[in-house]
Amino acid sequence: MSYTIGQVAEMMGVTPSTLRYYDQEGLLPKVNRVNGIRVFEDSDFAWLRILNCLKNTNMPIKKIKEYVELAKLGDSSLKERYEIIKEQKQNILEQIEQFKYYLREIEFKEWYYETAIKEGTEKNMMEKMKNNPSFDLDEIPKNTKLKNK
């Protein structure tokens, strides 16, 4: 089965322009053409899946390109590609942990507003907050946004 750029874009939830941009940046190395028109095959979907995964977990386009270039080298780059994947796995794990932390923080704020709304005012919240077990004065967690070099 083969697909047009529009169909693939639809499947991935992006626009055809975005896919053309990825192609231009070298992220779609083995997509065929017929009369100049891109024709996506089922065999391209394994790569589209992993591309989607790397992109949606905040790997920059440039780093994804590095990965693509390594893949083009074949077996000799297996180890390097493995390292990139392990690094990205680590990034994902850290991002999940961060988000779980911020979830607790926002749930505290949710409680804050629920309580204030019941009262009709947030004037007395300073007092109330001391009785909430989530109220503590940790440091501000540092911004640890991943840079992927």
Place this chain on the structure above:
Amino acid sequence: MSYTIGQVAEMMGVTPSTLRYYDQEGLLPKVNRVNGIRVFEDSDFAWLRILNCLKNTNMPIKKIKEYVELAKLGDSSLKERYEIIKEQKQNILEQIEQFKYYLREIEFKEWYYETAIKEGTEKNMMEKMKNNPSFDLDEIPKNTKLKNK
């Protein structure tokens, strides 16, 4: 206790320029000045914490600003602020779920490389993959990057 912009920047893991930029964008509404110099007080830290939380969970600066403007209105905006917090909580939950999904995907790729490296080649991986229980041909999950309007 009071702090300079440099100290606060250090605590938050950003540069002083970034904090000045936030101030310019109206994200630091009640920071005092002495001789034109910003003086952060302990009382500012509650807001710095929530700012940090919203920012690091991908709420755009503009949306954070909206939230700040609502907060300035006092009790009359409690409900609207509550809605923003609930919405952001939802975003965080969705982002965690997405990341968990991509974690499974990348762990599959990790297994792929471990196996290929043992073999010294990825030539036979198509065959091997069929025996891995994680190998399935779901749709490509759509990009559901949150826009926060």
Place this chain on the structure above:
DNA sequence: CCTTGACTTAAAGTTAACTTTAAGTGATAT
């Protein structure tokens, strides 16, 4: 035959979130 719609390119434009620069102020250390 001609219109419609989906595809093509190269190049310019957009947006968010900073970051840098240039010029200046003011307290502290030598």
Place this chain on the structure above:
DNA sequence: ATATCACTTAAAGTTAACTTTAAGTCAAGG
């Protein structure tokens, strides 16, 4: 007293990741 920091502003510059535009090709339907 002078050099060195850390602070200040306004404005210009940067970067990533698209997005839009303009001009064109091509196959299918009425």
